[in-house]
Amino acid sequence: QQPVQSPQAVILREGEDAVINCSSSKALYSVHWYRQKHGEAPVFLMILLKGGEQKGHEKISASFNEKKQQSSLYLTASQLSYSGTYFCGTAKLTGSARQLTFGSGTQLTVLP
Amino acid sequence: NAGVTQTPKFQVLKTGQSMTLQCAQDMNHNSMYWYRQDPGMGLRLIYYSASEGTTDKGEVPNGYNVSRLNKREFSLRLESAAPSQTSVYFCASSPGPSNQPQHFGDGTRLSIL
Numbered sequence: 001q002q003p004v005q006s007p008q009a010v011i012l013r014e015g016e017d018a019v020i021n022c023s024s025s026k027a028l029y030s031v032h033w034y035r036q037k038h039g040e041a042p043v044f045l046m047i048l049l050k051g052g053e054q055k056g057h058e059k060i061s062a063s064f065n066e067k068k069q070q071s072s073l074y075l076t077a078s079q080l081s082y083s084g085t086y087f088c089g090t091a092k093l094t095g096s097a098r099q100l101t102f103g104s105g106t107q108l109t110v111l112p
Numbered sequence: 113n114a115g116v117t118q119t120p121k122f123q124v125l126k127t128g129q130s131m132t133l134q135c136a137q138d139m140n141h142n143s144m145y146w147y148r149q150d151p152g153m154g155l156r157l158i159y160y161s162a163s164e165g166t167t168d169k170g171e172v173p174n175g176y177n178v179s180r181l182n183k184r185e186f187s188l189r190l191e192s193a194a195p196s197q198t199s200v201y202f203c204a205s206s207p208g209p210s211n212q213p214q215h216f217g218d219g220t221r222l223s224i225l
Contacts, residue, residue, distance in 0.1 A: 002154070029211070030211050032213070032214070034214075040218070041202060041216040041217060041218050041219055042155070042202070042216050043216075044213040044214065044215065047211060047212070047213060049211055087154055087155065089155070089214075091209075091211075099157055099160065099170060099171075100157065100214070101157070101171070102147075102154040102155040102156070103154055104152060104153055104154040105154050
Protein backbone atom coordinates (compact mmCIF):
# COMPACT_ATOMS: atom_id res chain seq x y z
CA GLN A 1 0.00 0.00 0.00
CA GLN A 2 3.02 2.27 0.29
CA PRO A 3 3.19 4.66 -2.67
CA VAL A 4 6.15 4.14 -4.97
CA GLN A 5 8.47 7.08 -5.54
CA SER A 6 10.88 7.44 -8.43
CA PRO A 7 13.68 8.03 -8.83
CA GLN A 8 15.20 6.93 -5.52
CA ALA A 9 17.97 9.48 -5.87
CA VAL A 10 18.93 12.29 -8.22
CA ILE A 11 21.96 14.57 -8.46
CA LEU A 12 21.65 17.96 -10.15
CA ARG A 13 23.71 21.04 -10.80
CA GLU A 14 22.34 24.39 -9.68
CA GLY A 15 19.85 25.70 -12.22
CA GLU A 16 18.82 22.29 -13.54
CA ASP A 17 15.30 20.89 -13.35
CA ALA A 18 14.03 17.69 -11.70
CA VAL A 19 10.83 15.67 -11.59
CA ILE A 20 9.91 13.32 -8.75
CA ASN A 21 7.05 10.88 -9.24
CA CYS A 22 4.70 9.22 -6.76
CA SER A 23 2.41 6.34 -7.77
CA SER A 24 -0.23 4.49 -5.78
CA SER A 25 -2.16 1.29 -6.40
CA LYS A 26 -5.18 2.70 -4.51
CA ALA A 27 -7.67 5.41 -5.42
CA LEU A 28 -6.49 8.58 -3.75
CA TYR A 29 -8.19 11.47 -1.98
CA SER A 30 -5.12 13.63 -1.54
CA VAL A 31 -1.37 13.73 -2.02
CA HIS A 32 1.02 15.58 0.29
CA TRP A 33 4.61 16.53 -0.48
CA TYR A 34 7.23 17.10 2.23
CA ARG A 35 10.95 17.85 2.21
CA GLN A 36 13.32 16.63 4.91
CA LYS A 37 16.89 17.77 5.36
CA HIS A 38 19.34 15.45 7.07
CA GLY A 39 18.74 15.26 10.83
CA GLU A 40 15.72 17.54 10.68
CA ALA A 41 11.94 17.19 10.69
CA PRO A 42 9.93 16.88 7.47
CA VAL A 43 8.60 20.23 6.25
CA PHE A 44 5.31 20.60 4.40
CA LEU A 45 5.49 21.73 0.76
CA MET A 46 1.99 21.34 -0.67
CA ILE A 47 -1.22 19.28 -0.78
CA LEU A 48 -3.09 18.26 -3.90
CA LEU A 49 -6.68 17.09 -3.75
CA LYS A 50 -8.51 14.87 -6.21
CA GLY A 51 -9.68 16.87 -9.16
CA GLY A 52 -6.45 16.95 -11.12
CA GLU A 53 -5.27 20.23 -9.74
CA GLN A 54 -1.80 21.62 -10.06
CA LYS A 55 -0.17 23.79 -7.46
CA GLY A 56 2.95 25.85 -7.34
CA HIS A 57 5.15 27.52 -4.82
CA GLU A 58 7.89 29.70 -6.29
CA LYS A 59 9.90 27.29 -8.46
CA ILE A 60 8.37 24.12 -7.01
CA SER A 61 5.08 22.87 -8.40
CA ALA A 62 3.13 19.62 -8.43
CA SER A 63 0.36 17.88 -10.31
CA PHE A 64 -2.10 15.13 -9.38
CA ASN A 65 -3.64 12.79 -11.92
CA GLU A 66 -6.36 10.99 -9.97
CA LYS A 67 -7.22 8.64 -12.84
CA LYS A 68 -3.67 7.33 -12.89
CA GLN A 69 -3.30 7.69 -9.12
CA GLN A 70 -0.07 9.55 -9.70
CA SER A 71 1.46 12.80 -8.55
CA SER A 72 4.59 14.53 -9.77
CA LEU A 73 6.71 17.19 -8.08
CA TYR A 74 8.52 19.61 -10.40
CA LEU A 75 11.59 21.54 -9.25
CA THR A 76 12.73 24.14 -11.75
CA ALA A 77 16.02 26.05 -11.78
CA SER A 78 17.08 24.14 -8.67
CA GLN A 79 18.93 25.90 -5.85
CA LEU A 80 21.39 24.49 -3.31
CA SER A 81 18.68 24.85 -0.68
CA TYR A 82 16.51 22.31 -2.53
CA SER A 83 18.80 19.47 -1.43
CA GLY A 84 17.11 16.97 0.85
CA THR A 85 14.82 13.96 0.77
CA TYR A 86 11.37 14.44 -0.71
CA PHE A 87 8.46 12.33 0.49
CA CYS A 88 5.00 11.97 -0.90
CA GLY A 89 2.20 11.01 1.48
CA THR A 90 -1.08 9.68 0.16
CA ALA A 91 -4.56 9.48 1.69
CA LYS A 92 -6.88 6.86 0.26
CA LEU A 93 -10.30 7.68 -1.14
CA THR A 94 -11.89 4.99 1.05
CA GLY A 95 -11.22 4.19 4.64
CA SER A 96 -9.76 6.67 7.08
CA ALA A 97 -9.27 10.08 5.54
CA ARG A 98 -6.81 10.93 8.28
CA GLN A 99 -4.11 8.38 7.60
CA LEU A 100 -1.24 9.27 5.33
CA THR A 101 0.94 6.55 3.87
CA PHE A 102 4.38 7.83 2.92
CA GLY A 103 6.68 6.71 0.15
CA SER A 104 10.28 5.77 0.91
CA GLY A 105 11.58 9.10 -0.36
CA THR A 106 13.67 10.58 -3.17
CA GLN A 107 17.06 11.93 -2.19
CA LEU A 108 17.83 15.11 -4.15
CA THR A 109 21.35 16.54 -4.16
CA VAL A 110 22.02 19.91 -5.79
CA LEU A 111 25.67 20.64 -6.51
CA PRO A 112 27.16 24.10 -7.16
CA ASN B 113 6.23 30.17 18.30
CA ALA B 114 7.14 26.59 19.32
CA GLY B 115 4.84 24.56 17.04
CA VAL B 116 5.27 20.86 17.91
CA THR B 117 7.62 20.06 20.80
CA GLN B 118 8.94 16.56 21.48
CA THR B 119 10.83 15.35 24.53
CA PRO B 120 13.32 13.86 24.95
CA LYS B 121 15.44 14.45 21.83
CA PHE B 122 17.67 11.43 22.46
CA GLN B 123 17.26 8.31 24.60
CA VAL B 124 19.06 5.01 25.06
CA LEU B 125 17.15 2.14 26.65
CA LYS B 126 17.89 -1.45 27.51
CA THR B 127 15.70 -4.23 26.17
CA GLY B 128 12.62 -4.64 28.35
CA GLN B 129 12.64 -1.12 29.79
CA SER B 130 9.61 1.11 29.42
CA MET B 131 9.47 4.70 28.31
CA THR B 132 7.04 7.46 27.36
CA LEU B 133 7.73 9.92 24.57
CA GLN B 134 6.04 13.27 25.04
CA CYS B 135 4.57 15.55 22.39
CA ALA B 136 2.84 18.90 22.75
CA GLN B 137 1.54 21.36 20.16
CA ASP B 138 0.52 24.98 20.62
CA MET B 139 -1.33 25.51 17.32
CA ASN B 140 -4.77 24.46 18.59
CA HIS B 141 -4.78 21.54 16.15
CA ASN B 142 -7.39 18.82 16.44
CA SER B 143 -5.39 15.91 15.00
CA MET B 144 -2.09 14.48 16.22
CA TYR B 145 0.09 11.65 14.94
CA TRP B 146 3.03 9.46 15.90
CA TYR B 147 5.36 8.17 13.18
CA ARG B 148 8.55 6.16 13.18
CA GLN B 149 11.24 6.61 10.55
CA ASP B 150 13.71 3.89 9.72
CA PRO B 151 16.46 4.18 7.08
CA GLY B 152 15.09 3.67 3.58
CA MET B 153 11.50 3.15 4.74
CA GLY B 154 10.08 6.64 4.98
CA LEU B 155 7.59 7.53 7.70
CA ARG B 156 5.24 4.89 9.07
CA LEU B 157 2.19 5.81 11.12
CA ILE B 158 2.04 4.19 14.56
CA TYR B 159 -1.08 5.79 16.07
CA TYR B 160 -3.10 8.90 15.49
CA SER B 161 -5.71 10.93 17.33
CA ALA B 162 -8.32 12.63 15.16
CA SER B 163 -9.54 14.72 18.07
CA GLU B 164 -9.27 14.97 21.84
CA GLY B 165 -10.48 11.76 23.44
CA THR B 166 -10.03 9.51 20.39
CA THR B 167 -7.11 7.38 19.24
CA ASP B 168 -6.75 4.92 16.35
CA LYS B 169 -4.15 2.44 15.20
CA GLY B 170 -1.98 3.23 12.24
CA GLU B 171 0.18 0.97 10.12
CA VAL B 172 2.59 -0.32 12.83
CA PRO B 173 0.90 -0.12 16.28
CA ASN B 174 2.25 -3.34 17.85
CA GLY B 175 4.38 -2.73 20.92
CA TYR B 176 3.10 0.82 21.47
CA ASN B 177 0.33 2.57 23.36
CA VAL B 178 -0.80 6.19 23.18
CA SER B 179 -2.68 8.70 25.29
CA ARG B 180 -4.30 11.90 24.09
CA LEU B 181 -4.07 13.67 27.41
CA ASN B 182 -5.80 16.85 26.21
CA LYS B 183 -5.98 18.83 22.99
CA ARG B 184 -2.32 19.86 23.25
CA GLU B 185 -0.60 16.64 24.32
CA PHE B 186 -0.24 13.20 22.74
CA SER B 187 2.14 10.70 24.33
CA LEU B 188 3.60 7.44 23.01
CA ARG B 189 4.52 4.63 25.39
CA LEU B 190 6.79 1.65 24.87
CA GLU B 191 5.86 -0.85 27.58
CA SER B 192 8.71 -3.31 27.00
CA ALA B 193 11.26 -1.94 24.57
CA ALA B 194 12.76 -4.22 21.92
CA PRO B 195 15.78 -3.61 19.64
CA SER B 196 13.39 -3.56 16.64
CA GLN B 197 11.93 -0.35 18.07
CA THR B 198 15.22 1.50 17.58
CA SER B 199 14.18 4.37 15.32
CA VAL B 200 13.55 8.08 15.02
CA TYR B 201 10.09 8.96 16.28
CA PHE B 202 8.23 12.00 14.96
CA CYS B 203 5.11 13.56 16.36
CA ALA B 204 2.96 15.68 14.05
CA SER B 205 -0.23 17.69 14.26
CA SER B 206 -2.75 19.07 11.78
CA PRO B 207 -5.90 21.18 11.98
CA GLY B 208 -7.99 18.27 10.75
CA PRO B 209 -8.06 15.41 8.24
CA SER B 210 -5.84 14.58 5.31
CA ASN B 211 -6.63 17.63 3.20
CA GLN B 212 -4.64 19.77 5.64
CA PRO B 213 -0.87 19.94 6.21
CA GLN B 214 0.89 18.14 9.00
CA HIS B 215 3.45 19.97 11.13
CA PHE B 216 6.24 17.84 12.55
CA GLY B 217 8.29 18.02 15.72
CA ASP B 218 12.08 17.68 15.65
CA GLY B 219 11.98 13.99 16.51
CA THR B 220 13.20 11.67 19.26
CA ARG B 221 16.16 9.46 18.44
CA LEU B 222 15.67 6.23 20.38
CA SER B 223 18.21 3.43 20.64
CA ILE B 224 17.38 0.14 22.34
CA LEU B 225 20.29 -2.08 23.28
